Amino acid sequence: MERIIFYILALIMIVFAIASVSSKKMLRSVIYLLFVLCGIAGLYFLIDYNFLAAIQLTVYAGGIIVLIIFSVVLVHHIEMELELAKRSKQILVGLACLIGLGIFLTTIYSHTFNVVENSITTTAEDIGLGLLSYETGGFILPFEVISILLLASMIGAIVIAKGKKLTDKNEPK
């Protein structure tokens, strides 16, 4: 049962990933990307990691994709289709992709994976305690660093968006 669901999800992800990069229409490739991200969320649900699956849906499917759609819709010539690249460029990109795929596959097949029988569902409580613990294996430092990064980017966004108004106000008259 789980094997079948996994193969269905994997097939969906691969097909839409290829469709996403080969589609010539901008908004369509964004939607194909959305399907790939939903497929990844499905995989997390399959291994019973519900919290990460919901994060995947909120952050990537709900947040990032909506932002990409906004920016695509605001592009002026939305109906324009992508031009086909030159033959030499196509071959070069194909080779680079094959090399990358080869490296990935050799690493995956040469590594021996330990199969862990895990039937414990990670609860939100465990994740919260892990994030805020300062003992070994705790994540308090990265957590704080990321919050400072987010604060800095938020202030930066406000300064960029309101730059002219802010400097006008501060100048002595």
Added chain:
Amino acid sequence: MNISLNITKTITELLSGFMPEGAANIGAMVTIALIYLAIFAVAGLYLVLLERKVAAWFQLRLGPNRVGPWGLLQTMADALKLVSKELTGTVKADKFLYNLAPYFVIVSSLMALAVFPFTKEFQAFDINIGIFFLIAISSIGVIGILLGGWASNNKFALIGAMRSGVQTISYELSVGLSLLTMVLLTGTLQLSEIVEVQKNGWLIVQGHIPAIIAFMIYMIAGTAETNRAPFDMVEAESELGAGFHTEYSGMKFAYFFLAEFINMFIIAAIATTVFFGGWLSPFGITESIPWLGVFWFIGKTFLLVFLMMWFRWTFPRLRVDQLLTLEWKYLLPLNLLNIILMAVIVWLNLTIQF
């Protein structure tokens, strides 16, 4: 996948009596999906009828009263009409995205229905991150609206869709934060456990002042999330025709329409579960008869649905800038302060327990 499915278990046991195990599992899933689909298609139709009746009552009219007794079959007739209608489309639109958009909206709202505990036993999917799952799912519906508006190749539809995007992204924050305030009190995200916690008094009583503030913010933001009046800039008739679904007809329009009403039901059902004790009866008066819980749940939910309809027929529509000011300058700071207040109250053990 070890998901605890309460009604699934009973149906699986029933089916595995005369089927092999694998087939029984799939059979149970399909049965439950069909039951939920049927219930909520009908519930959506009757919510539309309720809305029209409430509207008529507020405007001192009679409302639909010709088809069936007291007009009870009116929306059924409307649905049959919509099924038989021609599906029109625009010539220069992106056909694939145009056809895909309604499904995003309806699928995301139907997915959310699976996690509600209607009674202790009647819950399809008791996921351990219940509330967070609901927030995650509700953030997907807006993609359907954005796509539908863009793919219609119509400027009114596009403006409507952009307004909807801005509105949903902004108000999602308030919905999430006001629910987070209540999670501070429950200490769990699982919906069935949230109901268990409320056996010592509903959360709106347990958390008194901050809980009432959170409930008010939640109802305002929830109404805005469903794109209903007074926050219906998305389909403001006087400015935009019909907004993002101007170009849709027949069943595809019906999907958008049905999704709006099911979303209203979802917002009210979340409020029932988180603030008003879900299927618990007031003061435990029917505690000995557990199956009555479903009536309490539906009753409380419809009371809140009525509240949202009351909003719709009482308040005039806001402007876009007023809408964004309300969210970012008033609701959000209030919400953050409210979380701190709630944290202090939980910390000092000032909650009211019976």
